[in-house]
Amino acid sequence: MLLLLSHWLLFSGWELAGRWFYLMAWWPYIFLVDWLVRLKKGDSLVTGRPREFLLLIPCSASLWLIFEGFNLRLGNWHYVDLVPDLARRWPGYFFAFGTVLPGLFITYQLLEACGLLKGCRIRPLKEPRLLYPLLVLLGGLGLVLPLAQPRYFFPLVWLAFTFLLEPVNYALGAPSLLGDWQRGDPRRLYLLLLAGLICGFLWEFWNFWAVSKWVYTVPLVGGLKVFEMPLLGFLGFPPFAVECYVMVNFLSLFRGGRSWEHPGGGSAIALRLPPWLGLILCGAFCLLMFHLIDTHTVLNFLP
Numbered sequence: 001m002l003l004l005l006s007h008w009l010l011f012s013g014w015e016l017a018g019r020w021f022y023l024m025a026w027w028p029y030i031f032l033v034d035w036l037v038r039l040k041k042g043d044s045l046v047t048g049r050p051r052e053f054l055l056l057i058p059c060s061a062s063l064w065l066i067f068e069g070f071n072l073r074l075g076n077w078h079y080v081d082l083v084p085d086l087a088r089r090w091p092g093y094f095f096a097f098g099t100v101l102p103g104l105f106i107t108y109q110l111l112e113a114c115g116l117l118k119g120c121r122i123r124p125l126k127e128p129r130l131l132y133p134l135l136v137l138l139g140g141l142g143l144v145l146p147l148a149q150p151r152y153f154f155p156l157v158w159l160a161f162t163f164l165l166e167p168v169n170y171a172l173g174a175p176s177l178l179g180d181w182q183r184g185d186p187r188r189l190y191l192l193l194l195a196g197l198i199c200g201f202l203w204e205f206w207n208f209w210a211v212s213k214w215v216y217t218v219p220l221v222g223g224l225k226v227f228e229m230p231l232l233g234f235l236g237f238p239p240f241a242v243e244c245y246v247m248v249n250f251l252s253l254f255r256g257g258r259s260w261e262h263p264g265g266g267s268a269i270a271l272r273l274p275p276w277l278g279l280i281l282c283g284a285f286c287l288l289m290f291h292l293i294d295t296h297t298v299l300n301f302l303p
Contacts, residue, residue: 003028010209018211019083019302023092025206026099033106040113045106045260052260053102055275056248058282060101061094063247065289070157072296074150077214079293084301090290101248103202104241105260108195116194117187124184131178132167139164151219158236162243165250174249175261177242192245193238200237204229212302254278 006024009017017024031046038044045053071077083089125131142160145153170176180188207213208227216225221232252259254273 001028003032015211019081020092020212021210022096022206022212023099025202026096026103029202030099030102030106033110037106037109037113040110045102045109049260049263052258052263056101056105056260057095057098058279058286059248059251060099061097062282062285063244064097064100065285067157068289068293068297070146072292073147074154074157076154076218077216077297079212079214079298080300081302082212082298082300084303086294089294090287093290093293094286101244101260103199104192104195104244107198108191108241108245111191111194112187117190120187120190121184122181122186125178125181128167128170128178128182132171135163135167154219155236158239158243160243162239162246165246169246169249169253172253174253174257175259176249177246189242192241196238196241197234199241200229200234203237204234215299 003025006017006021006028009024010021034044034046038047045056083092139160139162142156142163146155146157146160166176166178168174170178177189180186204227213228215228216230216233218230218233221230224231226234248259252262256272258264
């Protein structure tokens with residue numbers, strides 16, 4: 001009902017709906033899809049593991065702000081017509097960026113609950129450790145080259161952390177796509193890719209109609225657009241979903257293996273980050289990045 005109401009208010013011309021449409025669309029979507037997951041499986045992230053769901057929100061904001069940090073150099077997107085009041089804008093940043101991981105992962109859970117691609121198999125990978133040097137090299141290049149030559153290498157940002165962190169996850173016992181490959185089971189990878197494409201479409205569709213929104217200045221592929229996104233840019237959403245999954249699994253190593261997907265834990269790493277310290281670091285990082293977004297990424301504020 002809230003999702004439908006947000007669209008009605010937007011197209012009725014209500015100014016506040018245009019300013020806050022991202023939040024008014026994405027949070028109802030998250031709870032709606034979580035409810036559908038519960039109908040299919042009898043359990044869901046929001047209702048079954050609310051603590052993990054709530055922790056996913058600051059985690060989501062922090063991880064997305066890493067990419068906002070890269071964008072300070074890449075300049076691939078900018079925000080326009082944002083509310084001028086900092087006391088409302090910064091919480092808006094937090095709760096908007098806090099939808100990224102819940103949106104992706106709950107969409108993934110719905111695809112999984114529907115039985116999509118169940119039973120698909122590929123040839124098992126015999127020895128994942130042999131790929132470590134190549135993956136780390138690709139991950140390192142994916143971090144350095146976009147900063148050195150952003151015009152040509154900016155897409156590598158959406159792959160870098162997958163290559164760099166996946167060997168760590170596999171070696172230390174976190175949920176791992178390499179482990180799936182070793183078992184000949186590509187389903188999780190495929191569903192993450194599809195979830196990324198679905199969420200990417202919704203991000204761009206809902207952003208297009210909003211007043212406060214983002215616009216793109218992507219080099220080389222900025223011609224033909226669907227909504228605000230250059231058509232080829234949609235290819236970045238599937239690997240972005242995979243990258244988010246790998247990054248969250250890496251963070252779970254510092255929580256004893258606990259995460260939205262595995263609340264019981266069980267990873268091999270001994271180092272654990274106290275929750276209060278994690279939240280303090282998250283808060284400090286958010287405040288720094290919100291300031292940098294205001295000064296470098298926002299093109300204009302509403303009068």
